[in-house]
Amino acid sequence: MYLRAPALLVVAACSAGLLIAEGCEGVVGIDERHLARSDASVGADASTADAAVDAGPTPTDAGPTRTDAGLPPTDGGLPPTCHATPLGITFAEVVNRVTVAMSQHIAEAGAMTMPSDADRDVFAAQVLVALTFNSTEMCPLPPSYRVFALEDQGDDILVVAELDAIGNAAPRVFYGTYAARRHRARVTRDLVVQAPHPLADTNTEDEAAALFSSARAEIFMMAGTHRCASSKTSGCDGTTDVCSAGTAAPFRETDAAHSTKNPFWGVHAALSQARPSPFVQVHTNDASCPDALLSDGSGTFSDAGPTANLAAALEQAGTVVGRCGAGYPTTTCKLCAIDNVEARFTAGASEAAACTKMGTTYGRLVHIEQKPRLRANPMPLFNAIKAAFPPSP
Numbered sequence: 001m002y003l004r005a006p007a008l009l010v011v012a013a014c015s016a017g018l019l020i021a022e023g024c025e026g027v028v029g030i031d032e033r034h035l036a037r038s039d040a041s042v043g044a045d046a047s048t049a050d051a052a053v054d055a056g057p058t059p060t061d062a063g064p065t066r067t068d069a070g071l072p073p074t075d076g077g078l079p080p081t082c083h084a085t086p087l088g089i090t091f092a093e094v095v096n097r098v099t100v101a102m103s104q105h106i107a108e109a110g111a112m113t114m115p116s117d118a119d120r121d122v123f124a125a126q127v128l129v130a131l132t133f134n135s136t137e138m139c140p141l142p143p144s145y146r147v148f149a150l151e152d153q154g155d156d157i158l159v160v161a162e163l164d165a166i167g168n169a170a171p172r173v174f175y176g177t178y179a180a181r182r183h184r185a186r187v188t189r190d191l192v193v194q195a196p197h198p199l200a201d202t203n204t205e206d207e208a209a210a211l212f213s214s215a216r217a218e219i220f221m222m223a224g225t226h227r228c229a230s231s232k233t234s235g236c237d238g239t240t241d242v243c244s245a246g247t248a249a250p251f252r253e254t255d256a257a258h259s260t261k262n263p264f265w266g267v268h269a270a271l272s273q274a275r276p277s278p279f280v281q282v283h284t285n286d287a288s289c290p291d292a293l294l295s296d297g298s299g300t301f302s303d304a305g306p307t308a309n310l311a312a313a314l315e316q317a318g319t320v321v322g323r324c325g326a327g328y329p330t331t332t333c334k335l336c337a338i339d340n341v342e343a344r345f346t347a348g349a350s351e352a353a354a355c356t357k358m359g360t361t362y363g364r365l366v367h368i369e370q371k372p373r374l375r376a377n378p379m380p381l382f383n384a385i386k387a388a389f390p391p392s393p
């Protein structure tokens with residue numbers, strides 16, 4: 001018999017973390033975000049210690065570790081499989097541990113080195129295999145990555161993350177954190193929840209984890225670094241002042257929403273091709289925008305489809321909504337995602353084109369920019385997302 005985690009507790013715990021630090025996508029410096037993450041992590045560490053004690057097998061009971069992952073088979077032995085290690089902590093705590101470690105390496109020169117495009121695609125394919133609940137599949141991930149089995153909302157979930165064998169963060173390549181859900185009895189949503197700007201868009205990593213749990217979404221994706229972690233540029237369209245103290249500058253290669261070099265983008269592209277699921281990407285900002293600014297990345301607003309449905313559901317809940325393509329962007333609120341490389345790829349731009357060219361068929365990815373006050377109390381947004389993306393049959 002397993003313990004079912006009450007949804008409200010999970011959401012409440014994450015919401016409590018969300019309340020601790022207000023942040024934005026504007027010009028706040030990295031050091032301030034460090035502090036925000038450090039503060040937020042204190043409570044989370046303390047509150048999850050009990051869960052680690054009484055939930056799931058002890059680390060010594062865990063299945064085979066993956067210290068050999070990524071290495072070729074030797075002496076005729078079998079290559080590494082996707083066998084998952086049981087882990088007795090909440091998914092929110094996994095995300096918290098990874099993000100705390102991420103923040104500690106944020107200003108470390110060369111903390112993340114981008115893989116080659118070929119290695120990015122190999123990693124993406126391995127992540128997708130690892131998340132299929134087939135423990136016999138071969139998926140030789142990089143040596144620092146492991147596959148873990150957790151319980152979330154009564155469902156089985158698999159997590160691909162840079163954690164050691166007992167679940168402590170041990171980042172080396174910072175390629176991101178990914179999870180997938182397999183329902184046990186009730187319905188789930190064929191929905192991919194994405195947090196491409198952890199730390200930079202303060203607490204969107206916690207919000208995305210809480211949304212993944214609350215909506216019982218199929219897939220979770222979080223980028224592996226702060227968007228400004230590398231000084232190298234991505235070469236993709238657009239500029240931002242987030243990493244350069246208010247001066248517009250090209251996007252960095254570590255900006256997962258604006259870099260096709262990034263492993264996060266590689267996983268998105270593989271997932272977008274492999275499955276029909278829609279995507280929800282959560283951001284936050286301090287610009288002069290409505291509480292929620294919604295777009296599909298096309299620059300126009302369609303009156304039908306998930307973006308329109310989400311806008312209507314949010315307004316019904318009393319949230320002030322801006323619609324990109326219908327009154328936005330403005331001179332002071334420009335965050336309409338037309339240069340978002342995930343939206344572009346899913347809209348039909350090729351791998352080679354997504355960095356510099358628009359897609360053609362938008363609507364499958366919903367880009368959500370939030371004011372900090374909406375993110376700090378995200379239940380109206382969560383409920384609207386649940387309404388806009390009905391459960392799978």
Ligand SMILES: [Zn+2]
Pocket residue numbers: 025197201282283284
């Ligand atoms: Zn963002």
